[in-house]
Amino acid sequence: MEVLFLGVGEACDEHHANTSVLLTTGDGCRILLDCGFTAAHRLFAHCRSAEEPHAVWISHFHGDHFFGIPLLLLRLWETGRTEPLTIISLQGGRDKVLAALELAYPGFEAKLQFPLIFKELDPGARLEFGGLTWQAARSIHSCTNLGLLLQDDRHRLFYSGDGRPTPETEQLMQGADLVIHEAFSLKDSIANHGSVLSCLDLARRADIGHMALVHLERNVRTGGAEVITTLLSEYPRIWLPTEDDRILLGDTPDLVPAR
Numbered sequence: 001m002e003v004l005f006l007g008v009g010e011a012c013d014e015h016h017a018n019t020s021v022l023l024t025t026g027d028g029c030r031i032l033l034d035c036g037f038t039a040a041h042r043l044f045a046h047c048r049s050a051e052e053p054h055a056v057w058i059s060h061f062h063g064d065h066f067f068g069i070p071l072l073l074l075r076l077w078e079t080g081r082t083e084p085l086t087i088i089s090l091q092g093g094r095d096k097v098l099a100a101l102e103l104a105y106p107g108f109e110a111k112l113q114f115p116l117i118f119k120e121l122d123p124g125a126r127l128e129f130g131g132l133t134w135q136a137a138r139s140i141h142s143c144t145n146l147g148l149l150l151q152d153d154r155h156r157l158f159y160s161g162d163g164r165p166t167p168e169t170e171q172l173m174q175g176a177d178l179v180i181h182e183a184f185s186l187k188d189s190i191a192n193h194g195s196v197l198s199c200l201d202l203a204r205r206a207d208i209g210h211m212a213l214v215h216l217e218r219n220v221r222t223g224g225a226e227v228i229t230t231l232l233s234e235y236p237r238i239w240l241p242t243e244d245d246r247i248l249l250g251d252t253p254d255l256v257p258a259r
Contacts, residue, residue, distance in 0.1 A: 008242055017039065088119045090120065
């Protein structure tokens with residue numbers, strides 16, 4: 001698996017795009033994890049083919065995690081996509097996505113020349129897609145958010161979406177090669193959001209390989225940079241990614257410098 005960080009920021013960060021990840025499996029399936037306000041433009045810089053991505057995951061229905069989908073669909077239509085696009089989410093994804101599309105571009109759904117396939121993933125259930133097994137669990141957030149585990153026969157990747165971890169998400173991420181987790185504040189001071197310190201505590205408890213901290217509140221990212229750097233210096237496998245950082249999940253996970 002290859003993981004490309006398209007964005008690492010929170011909703012209002014003027015310096016970093018909304019948190020979004022492009023996953024490429026060993027079989028070449030490309031899956032977009034969340035597609036917020038700014039994510040589609042970042043994707044366009046890396047995916048030139050109209051047939052990519054093959055699927056989109058929506059962790060929850062906040063704008064900075066799915067309001068980029070109408071623009072994504074517009075671009076795929078403009079560039080002549082013909083293959084289906086699968087959109088996977090918690091319950092209600094079809095209605096939410098089509099409502100957003102209608103608000104952004106009235107009547108546009110009828111123009112699409114490629115099928116939209118909607119799949120729903122419930123907590124505790126399993127779904128097979130793209131050569132991967134998908135499992136989800138609820139985090140603590142202001143709306144229903146699902147942390148997602150993706151695994152093949154060699155690798156396990158956990159993507160938190162937003163929210164504080166729960167016993168269910170912690171269990172799901174056990175043994176993951178890479179955990180991508182929201183860390184909005186320095187400590188647990190913001191309701192329904194994770195933090196840098198809680199993620200470090202989570203890493204001490206959980207059996208995981210690497211951990212990438214994303215979705216930091218913009219003032220925490222800048223004003224707390226020195227403190228965060230000092231904290232992370234004790235954890236060589238935990239880092240703050242930035243746009244275009246990649247990680248290859250091989251027998252030994254390797255970080256690839258931004259390019």
